[in-house]
Amino acid sequence: MKNPATTTALPIAGLLLAALVASSCSADVNNNAPTGTTSAGASAAAGQSTVDDGGCTKNSARIAELQAELDKNLYGIAAAESDKATNTNPSPVASDKKIKIAFSIEGLSHPFLVKQKELAEAEAAKLGVDIQVISANDDVNQQFNDLQNAITQGVDALMMMPAKTQGLDAVLSQASAQNIPYFFTQKGMLGVQPASQVLAPYANEGRQLGKWIADHYKGKDNVNVLVISGITGDASSVARVNAFEIELLKACNFTILAEQPGQYRREESNKAAENMLAAHKDADLLFGANDEAALGGIAAIEAAGRTGIDVVGLDGQKEMFTAIEQGKALATVIHKPTAGILVDEVVKYLRGEPVPQYKVLDEDLVTKESIESGSVQPAF
Known part of the structure; x- marks a missing residue:
């Protein structure tokens, strides 16, 4: 260099x-x-040359597509x-x-x-x-x-x-x-x-959370997921969301129902969650690309009177800790x-x-x- x-x-x-x-x-x-x-x-050192679908052949094409984006992503x-x-x-x-x-x-x-x-x-x-x-x-x-x-x-x-x-x-x-x-x-x-x-470590954060979620829902069929991504087109959002979704798709029992950007901000994420919740009555899990997105999603779930929807995010901010302690969210990852x-x-x-x-x-x-x-x- x-x-x-x-x-x-x-x-x-x-x-x-x-x-x-x-x-x-x-x-x-x-x-x-x-x-x-x-x-x-x-990035080949990380093993991206061979796509691992976890044995879930029905999701192989989508996993390969997401992995190809990660292979060119700065954070990977x-x-x-x-x-x-x-x-x-x-x-x-x-x-x-x-x-x-x-x-x-x-x-x-x-x-x-x-x-x-x-x-x-x-x-x-x-x-x-x-x-x-x-x-x-x-x-x-x-x-x-x-x-x-x-x-x-x-x-x-x-x-x-x-x-x-x-x-x-x-x-x-x-x-x-x-x-x-x-x-x-x-x-x-x-x-x-x-x-x-x-x-x-945006990609690692999404991957770690995705692995934990796959294990948390292990043995449960047909888990439906809503995704609030971050800033449109931003590499950090792509890294987090792709790495998270890959782990769920490898597990083979998750379906991504919808994805909308929340721009990493609570108000925009709240609106994105409202839109997706209105369109999908069978959501089990909401993933926010950061904790502001997750917190906006929690507010939308509560406003809609919905129950039984787990929420996860990324960043590790104080309000998300509180939400986890109160049972309103499952997990987050510390973003240092x-x-x-x-x-x-x-x-x-x-x-x-x-x-x-x-x-x-x-x-x-x-x-x-x-x-x-x-x-x-x-x-x-």
């Missing part, structure tokens, strides 16, 4: 063309992998490559220089995002570096402009957690042209050259924030120390039993 700090900068006049090229191939080519390795090839690749290859800054900043970091975050409309901001600021203060956290207010166009402004101001590094990565290629090329390294936290991007990506860890990686890289191209954290399943035992705590 080319070191991001030594990659040849593109002339400004060619940025638009470069952005178009990068956008068209970023879904298929993993430029973070060793030279000559495609995203599918990089990142899990396989975590803490393997590294990058080192060939031109470290002076030891007495005050480091300035701009952290562009998708928004602050979700408690997890607020936690990311708090952790980044706390770690920056601990390390004695300046960090400016800039909220894009859930607008990818504003995030593009925010990043451009940070580049113009002359920061030492860019950190970002994008809502969507489409359209960011050009501004990242501008950062490279100005020799400003960039990093991703929680959510990342293929087809570009970040110094490091400290990412959440990574912004504080990435601030440390940014500083190490700027000072000339090697940092991992990918780092993916482990996940923890949350059930009523694990809450009562005290072995898990809310993520935020």
Whole structure:
């Protein structure tokens, strides 16, 4: 792999063309992998070359379709490559220089995002570096402009957690042209050259929860499932939902009745759940791609006067812990924030120390039993 700090900068006049090229191939080519390795090839280490249908031949085609999407998904690749290859800054900043970091975050409309901001600021203060956290207010166009402004101001590094990565290629090329390294936290991007990506294990979270659900319903026939996915087209949502559904389809006793996006937000998820509940009177299980989706689903179930519908989510937020304790939900998975860890990686890289191209954290399943035992705590 080319070191991001030594990659040849593109002339400004060619940025638009470069952005178009990068956008068209970023879904298929993993430029973070060793030279000559495609995203599918990089993830082959995880065993995706052979599709496992669990012996459920009736679902083989659908499982293969979902797995093919995962093979090209950043979060499946990142899990396989975590803490393997590294990058080192060939031109470290002076030891007495005050480091300035701009952290562009998708928004602050979700408690997890607020936690990311708090952790980044706390770690920056601990390390004695300046960090400016800039909220894009859930607008990818504003995030593009925010990043451009940070580049113009002359920061030492860019950190970002994008809502969507489409359209960011050009501004990242501008950062490279100005020799400003960039990093991703929680959510990342293929087809570009970040110094490091400290990412959440979205695919592993969905897979772990799916395996637990398959075991929980083992021996029960015809379990009907409603799915509230996350942000439309977002790789994190695709990773979570696909990995979860694959495990259910392998078990052979689940049917996905319907799927609607909730944009990872409670209000939109509530509406999606209302629509699906009205259309399907025989639902047994509702899966939310995050806990906000699950909580929105719980509210819709209660408002409709429905009973006998289990709910699961992902993230491990406090309200979901409460819902599990009250018997309104079955399980969730702790989604650990990574912004504080990435601030440390940014500083190490700027000072000339090697940092991992990918780092993916482990996940923890949350059930009523694990809450009562005290072995898990809310993520935020």
